[in-house]
Amino acid sequence: MELTGAEIIVRCLKEEGVEYVFGYPGGAVLHIYDALHVQQDIKHILVRHEQGAAHAADGYARASGRTGVVLVTSGPGVTNAVTGIATAYMDSIPMVVLSGQVPTKLIGNDAFQEVDSVGITRPCVKHNFLVKDVTNLAETIKKAFFIATTGRPGPVLIDIPKDVTAAKTEFVYPKKIKMRSYNPTVKGHAGQIRKAVDLLLSAQRPILYTGGGVILSEGSKELVELTRLLGYPITNTLMGLGAYPATDPQFVGMLGMHGTYEANMAMHHCDVLVAIGARFDDRVTGDLKKFCPEARIIHVDIDPSSISKNVRVDIPIVGSVPQVLSAMIKVLKEEKLEPNRKALSAWWRQIDEWRAIESLKYQHTDKIIKPQLVIEKLYEVTRGQAIITSDVGQHQMWAAQYYHFDRPRQWINSGGLGTMGFGLPAAMGAKFAFPDQDVVCVTGEGSIQMMLQELSTIKQYQTPVKIVNLNNRYLGMVRQWQEFFYQKRYSMSYMDALPDFVKLAEAYGHVGMLIDRPNDIEGALHEAFAMKDRTVFMDFITDPEENVYPMIPAGGGQNEMLLAGRDEMVSTHEEGMILV
């Protein structure tokens, strides 16, 4: 039987097992919305802004490991979604975006709501397609899901002109797809793996440094097994938190600009570094010239272009994390190989000395709410089990530092692009994936106002999330840098005329709470989490001038951390001033 393009789209999504589509209708996608209307299998979630759709689909994908699906109209529908698509791209999140387009005959005519969607999104998608003929539609959708989910995942956009959604053809969904130009390597090279194992075992001061790739590839189980087998210290990037349980003694905390002292010092002094599913981002390495000066480096990554991009490595292994790690474990076990236990215990003694510095210690007071304390209490009240999303800034760093993530996909944040506004829609997406779990959006009064309208979507679909607003009346991270590097000239970093968040939450049909005393934090959290089926907006009035410590100032090396209350931060050098 012949189906219209719109019907084909819906059928394809069913074939791919899609549960939810996050979107917003408009002229170019009316046929698709009509086809969605007459079926029940795929639930469409009507957001309030297309950027929210992309973030929600992204949050859903990060929480569940499935592909996030977005549907937007042409023109502004696409341009609004671009920030969300770029966010997913930078963090390698599997996503398929269906965008409407003006009819093929009008393309290039500056038609109403026309924009070159394929052109505009090209630099921020893994791949994109413009479907000009309905007979190619099903195969293109199959390809899009295949590309989005395999190799290093990422968003794929399919631009579909309105006439294509009306045209009819026989529907055949390809069972399998093979592309001559796309065939990612998943199995690591056996010789390289062997070499890596030898180097690993020769180490005196080893460390594992792992990133979001471990989570994306579902490699956490293998990572834990390998790490325990070796007894080596392990650090996670911001994107990699949860891949290794944070409460395990072998975990030395997050590394990088706001990582722990012990993680960064161990990185700096290591002699063998094993990077797994991590990409040597500038937030991690600090000054490249000073990065891991004595280390020989093993790098496991599915994306060859991530290897030796910023830091030259000694043993590159291209492949999927779980496959490569299980191959390593196999070699270790079969040959009963042992690391140098004596050197290792000396190394641990050194690490424990660094640990004893307690770099995450902060000043307690009963006068004003310290933001760190809110996260610590949040961790206690949720027994470390909640899914936490965040926006971008100081609150993001505090959430990463003080909430100890013990399982993968528990921590959801925009690490690569650093998109303010991500947290709330992402929390909603995560709640769709796990309706029975507590989902918390840790945010600030700056970030939350960038996607506030999604409070309405959350109401409509009864996806209650808890919002922890660390309200310091400043764009905190901007203020912190201005304090350190611009002699306290707080240019445009103060938030004046803030709304009454309690009333605002209530206006959207939610519960609002204002908490301004440290002693009330715990009670408020208990009260909020007891309201299982309500979205609660907790507005915590926090210390306005609290800073995120420890910190590697821009342009510094990993051994040049500044500690709270111990180091005076006055300036950075000239080279540092031009870094972000």
Place this chain on the structure above:
Amino acid sequence: MRHIISILLENEAGALSRVANLFSARGYNIESLTVAPTEDASLSRLTLVTQGTDEIIEQIVKQLNKLIDVVKLIDLTEGAYVERELMLVKVKASGEQRAEMHRLASIFRGRIVDVTDATYTIELTGTGDKLDGFINALETDNLLEVVRSGVTGIGRGQKALHV
């Protein structure tokens, strides 16, 4: 160092702009770029000349390979290869100049492909250096118009770049 990268690309709309975009987005330079369909209608062949350190060239090759539309590629400068560029030059050719231009063209094994009372149009093929040499041998005053195709090339020996 100068590298010539030869790419087999899916003959799809937008494929060329993905390559061009990659270079501008990542700050790599393109000295020349030629592209044309191949005997297989589903493939285009693209030849690209770029400059960079070994690290940059390694990244360029990896990033190109990462593009979904790139089927295969080779860095010709890694082995022995033949490189050619086509140039058409319009020069003044009247009076005494006329014979001189003719001689110069033959020295460089050029062919005169169009003639008027006052001009010659000369076709020249060779490496970039040879074409530069011809331009340098001409007096600037005599030069009316130059068009170059950009470099194309092929590896020497039995090995071939195909799908």
